[in-house]
Amino acid sequence: MADILECIDLSSADVRSAPIPERAVGLMEWVAAAEALGRDTVELMGLWASRRGVHMALRRPGTGRLGLLTYPTDSSFPSVGRHHAAAQRPERAIRDIYGFVAEGAPDLRPWLDHGRLGVHHPPGTATPVMEMPAYDFLPAEGESLHQVPVGPIHAGIIEPGHFRFTAQGETVVRLEERLGYAHKGIGSLLRGAPIARGTMLAGRTSGDSTVAYAWAFSQAVEAAHGMTVPDRALWLRGLMAELERLANHLGDIGAICNDAAFAMMHAHCGVLRERVLRAADAVFGHRLMQDMIRPGGVARDLRADGAALVSDLLGDIRARFGALVRLYDNSPSLLDRTVGTGRLSPDLAARFAAGGFVGRASGRAFDARRGLPYGPYDRLAFDVPCRSDGDVNARIWIRIEEVRQSLALVEQILDSLPAGPVFADLPEGGSGAMGLGLVEGFRGDILAWIEIGPEGTIAEGYLRDPSWFQWPLLEAAIEGNIIADFPLCNKSFNCSYSGHDL
Amino acid sequence: MRRLLLEGLLRGPLGEPLAREEAAERDALGSKLVRATRHVLGRSLSIREVDAGSCNGCELEINALSNAFYDLERFGLRFVASPRHADVLLVTGPVTRNMAEALQRAYDATPAPKWVVAAGDCAIDGGCFAGSYAVQGGVSAVMHVDLKIPGCPPRPSALLRGLVELMEGRSND
The missing domain is CATH 3.30.460.80 (NADH:ubiquinone oxidoreductase Nqo5 subunit)
Structure with missing residues (x-):
């Protein structure tokens, strides 16, 4: 043993x-x-x-x-x-x-595989399709239970997935998720792809985490080559990743409150999120900073007035965010919906190694930036907030704390951004070498694995979204809650469908 | 809360002023849109968004249309929860084989007259996922598409402009 x-x-x-x-x-x-x-x-x-x-x-x-x-x-x-x-x-x-x-x-x-792919075991031993029996949802037995099927298309503007609720009255007895609707076969597209195309696919595995995915993928390629990335590139990656975290957390905080019909938070947080995206657009040329990180460094340097623009953004968020946090904390009607709702026990979070705000709201203090440090975070000061109450409220507060941490991190990065090149060419060869990348995205740790193929290609690759170990916990967290609180719980988890479905 | 509400009233829109070009474009878009939607559907257009397998990047930008900067409801455009209430299906993503039936059913549930907008490079031709065993193709592989809005993802301003084009095309009918 x-x-x-x-x-x-x-x-x-x-x-x-x-x-x-x-x-x-x-x-x-x-x-x-x-x-x-x-x-x-x-x-x-x-x-x-x-x-x-x-x-x-x-x-x-x-x-x-x-x-x-x-x-x-x-x-x-x-x-x-x-x-x-x-x-x-x-x-x-x-x-x-x-x-x-x-x-x-x-x-x-x-x-x-929902029986619609035309082949079974697609990239492996592709055998012709056979009739697939109807999907068996897990049973729930008892007096006066009823089922509510939801999805794959939901009422809001969100990704596709199916939820099967078994309820007694309003209370959820069992939730079973059925995912895979966004399955795009990313693994098979990566096989044999040139590294540039692989980076592009990685950045489109879950669009809200495009920076973190491109970074994890790049780390894996760079590790497989045993190469060093210029320092300035690492710091710029950190800047992009923190902007991405800020945009997503701000959007989430507002959207969770909106699911409790508290539209004012949503409107104000939406304004802050838009400001982050506009700053990213001005500084890096893309609102979501897609395709900015690539193996070897970053695709473009900060423009001349970039630091000043980002600095203005920080000032703007700082000036407004405090009042929003007070608004949240001083609205009993809102807290009534979030406190005690969708509680995830620390025991389950630990057992599933749940990352991100889901884990950190339920006692698992892991953050890849701290637990498996990588540049530039090994040279930056920040706290990893952690709570153990594990409800919707806790997941909101973890995000609030992380917004504050990200603001401080961006400030540190701007203050001590080293000069120098932002890209180094990848070495040739390396066929057969494998590399692992691990990056803390806004939603948790993203793992990337690749094997280098001949002539600058990827032999195979895999990208593991943090949602793999968060989705199953949502099923546990909703148990005993009412169906009407599901949107709140779901948004507070904010798992990726596309990142999971690959 | 009272302070925030009061500030909102006294200081006007919270959003910073848009860049000059963008502000001009937005105003032009706004008035054109008003004329066009009135011509076809009176004063409003209901949009049902369907993610047919996207990476969720397009959803982020479509959601941004509702923020204080773009505020699409000013133009009589609104997102609805059911396809039965919709005039337009705004479809994103490559159509995955696992989503093709759901998309078709959403289309069938939408009352005529109805239009389909393919938003984003993936919805147009499958984008970088084209050719995968799991992907049927762009939206036009499954149904007739009235308008394509390119971009990865399209900017909110491009999405607004796209909807205007759709309405202008229709109003010439």
């Missing part, structure tokens, strides 16, 4: 500076790792497949060390999900996409 834990021995610096060593493990070690996950002695950072087999990225919460295990296979692997619930959906996705079956898995229903 000790053996498998000792395999998880890579420091953040190891992962970020060099190709990640492939550690092929046998049946015993794989199962030992799955059991360790079940005992919560290690955390699951990702579970995915490639033509090499099935990969599992692990982290030891105590030491912060990482490890990547590979179970070589072309057909099946021992189920991790039977020991660790967070692995069940990734295993179902692996079966849909690669056809690798998780042996002994408690749930064998398809996940991303």
